[in-house]
Every structure is written in C-alpha cells, then in structure tokens.
Amino acid sequence: MMLLILSILGMSAAVNLHDEVIDFDSIAFFSSRIPAGKFRLYHGEYREAVAPNSAAERVVKLTDQRAVGVVNGAQTAGVVLATALGGSGTFYDLALLLKGPEGWKHVDTVFLGDRVEIRSMEFHENEMRIEMTTHGPRDPLCCPTLRVVKRFAVETGRLVEVNSNTADEEEAGIVGPVWEWNGTAHSDGKRVVPPDSKNYTIQWLKDGTLMVRADCNSKGGSYSLNGDSLTVTIALSTLAACPEGSLENQFVHDLSDGAARLVTHPDTLSLDLNYDEWVMTFSRKKGP
Secondary structure, eight states, X not given: OOOOOOOOOSSOSEEEETTEEEEGGGSOEEOTTSTTSEEOOBTTEEEEESSTTOSOEEEEEEEEEEEEEEETTEXXXXXXXXXXXXXXXXXXXXXXXXXXXXXXEEEEEEEEEESOEEEEEXXXXXXXXEEEEEOOTTOOTTOOOEEEEEEEEEETTEEEEEEEEEHHHHHHTOBSSOEXXXXXXXXXXXXXXXXXXXXXXXXXXXXXXXXXXXXTEEEEEEEEEETTEEEEEEEEEOOOOOOTTOOHHHHHHHHHSSOEEEEEOSSEEEEEETTTTEEEEEEEOOOO
C-alpha cells in the first residue's frame, strides 16, 4: 500500500493533500481539558478564559507536527495539539482525523505527555510512528532527555499503541528477547565460558529496567543506552548460595563494570567493556 507522508512546518491551519485543502479551523475537535468538551480552532488556535474576568487563558494550538496518509483505503491524518491550562504545564495530544462523506472528523485522541518534544511523525502502512523526547526517570518536568519512538496502529478509527521503545533501543533491537551469555574473551587471551548458557541470561525491558539470571540467583536493575554506549546497573538480587564453580560473580562483574560499547547482529550481540579489555557475547534465546 502506498502512503503519502507529509511534514508541515509553520502554524498554518490548512494543509494540501494533492489538490485538496484540509481546513483544520473547520473541524470540531474534542478534549477533556476544555470544559465544553469541544472547540474549533481560529487560525490554528483556541483560547478561552480560565475563569470569568481572569487574565489566565486555556490555549490549544495546532503544532507543526502533522502527517497525512491513506490507511486501509481511508484518507487519514494525524496532528499534534498543545494545550496550556494557565499553569506551567503544556500537554501534547495526538489527534486522529478521518475523512468521511461530510469531510474531515476528529475521531480519537492519545495523550503524549506534558512538556515533551515531538521530533517527527509519519504513517507507515497502518501505523503512525512518532519520535519524541520525553522524561527519563531522573528528568525534571522542564527538561526531558529520553528519546523514544511511539507506534500506534490505526484500527477502526482508533489509535492503539503497539510498541514504544527508546530511539536507540529501536535501532539496536535488543529490547524484549532473552539473551544467553556465550562467554567473555579477555585481551590477554583468557576466555570464560559458562557450562550452560541458559543459566546466565539478560533481558532488557522497554521501561529501562532489566532482568538477569546469574546461575542460581535472579537479579534486577536498570540500564541506559546512548547511541552504542550501554551502562548496566544491578541493584537487586536473590540470595541463594550457588554451587562451587559458579560464574555468578564473574557474570555480574562483567555486565556492570562501567559503560560498554554495544555491537548487534540479528541473533547475537556483544559488549566491548573497559576499552576492549574484555568482550561479552550473547545469543538470542530460541524457543520458550
């Protein structure tokens, strides 16, 4: 299916799709943030007083992030609306528009975040892909730093979130599968190989946490990925006494000893640690 993808700059309230002009000012938008529930834009904005005789205003603005395409045979558009309610917050919503016999209609909304940055959006097949900067675990509300990619399927006039990863994770493809440790090769020629890779695994989760099996113990923690630089923090562990010869301590030490350079392939990945002093290799787990 061929899609038409547009990125429109500026605050114009209309966009051209082939020879057709979409007049956003003519569309009745709905929002739970507006007491009346519905509103219309005027030159790309809607304003109303927060209270009678108040100088503070609720303001909804049509941002410059918009995409238009054909999804399942229907002309479809997505726009991002920014709403300020008179305080410090600015709330960003993704509005889904469909064209019917009576013109364009706002049919669904998804909240994207408060004081986030929408970097790009586009349709791909029946999905809308949004790259944005949102808040990491330690970010103040003023200053988000975490780049994420949100994907929404367009299904019968609704936006259904199907996947959200950090932008770096999406490129690396490490999130989700369980990875089994094949071993660690040291620069002096020493090589450590686990007797059974299935007992030494790691799984990166999309919320920035991780799950580790280190022989007889289960561990947890967090990770950060910036480009190909990966940092792992192990913070939790069960306290079973593993048998003699266990590589539990070696495995955890290698994983969490500073930032590693991540190298990925379809079914394998490696972590080059401590300036290539040692390299850990992993294989994607097959089967249940």
